[in-house]
Amino acid sequence: MSSAPTPRTRIRRIPDNADYQRATLHAILDDGYLCHIAFTDEAGGAHCLPMAYWREGEHLYIHGSNGSRLMKRLAGGAEVSIAVSHLDGLVLARSAFNHSMNYRSAVIYGVFEKVEGEEAKSAALDAFMHHLAPGRENEARRGSPQELGATIVLRISLAEAAAKLRTGGPQDDEKDLAIATWTGVLPLRVMRGAPEPATDCPVSAPDYVQAWIS
């Protein structure tokens, strides 16, 4: 897909930074753990909340407690807008005006649907675990019927989604090129630190823990 799927996913501000390729969208989603979800309450008030998420195919998944007001609202057909953003660097130009940021972001519009049934919920949560630490899903105790019953799993189609990104150095105006100030990029990157076993951790680190540190 090389154009916006719908009018509200068409990038208007700096359209050259838009990217409607599925592979770009998937890579941005697969590179993160936290999304931000915008939704309205019954009175029309806007809310923005961070949530853990994972992707499977053409859906983004979240989960939460079935006692949560948020999950009830999201499961009840509320229209949502979801953003996943990675900040890759600060871009320092010769003029304040041309300063920028390098980033990769995705925005999804739509309505969540409930993943129903113990088996489907358990499989979805296995996929979440696999996203967090591949292999972990075979070692942690899976959810009991009671725990699965207390958990809502929701998914939303990626049909209405768009990605936007900026890479590269500063773009100075011709007239500013004589200004003798440092220009370039200050990179930012999410790094994985050394695993911290719990004080009562009963076993040595398995492969997926040893492979964690980057």
Place this chain on the structure above:
Amino acid sequence: MSSAPTPRTRIRRIPDNADYQRATLHAILDDGYLCHIAFTDEAGGAHCLPMAYWREGEHLYIHGSNGSRLMKRLAGGAEVSIAVSHLDGLVLARSAFNHSMNYRSAVIYGVFEKVEGEEAKSAALDAFMHHLAPGRENEARRGSPQELGATIVLRISLAEAAAKLRTGGPQDDEKDLAIATWTGVLPLRVMRGAPEPATDCPVSAPDYVQAWIS
């Protein structure tokens, strides 16, 4: 302040993780560059967009083009909800159900106000530059009257804000303690990479660039 400023900033889900101290809120905001803003359009549809931000005292600031629909909407009195979130680690427990994440997050509610006047806008944008790279505000060319005229600077009070955070290791159920699987935290941290000067960068790295890498 040791309690929620308003009903909508009272943390209902896992209230033990709430923190209503100003210093906590400020530290969370000062540790980031990107916020996510939820707002509704004229038809009531929810939108979630990432934006660069900075803090000065008891206000969070954003800026953007005065040609942007988003900025016009935000400047026009739309009620917003803003989230700033830092993911600090994945928490691996013995059961899937007790897996968690360590994070620091802040949510702000309110309405933006416009920063009016060339001088006030320029001072606010200097503060932004200082947040990005302290000292940079004295080296980059400041905005011209034309550039400042094309820029909207907005700020929102932190009066209605709350922070939430989780730290520490997994909390396993008593009944799961015999399960022999690795438990602990897989840390995540935003790191600063080596500065990348532009190919035509005219000077060597000043102190604030040399101090960037962590």
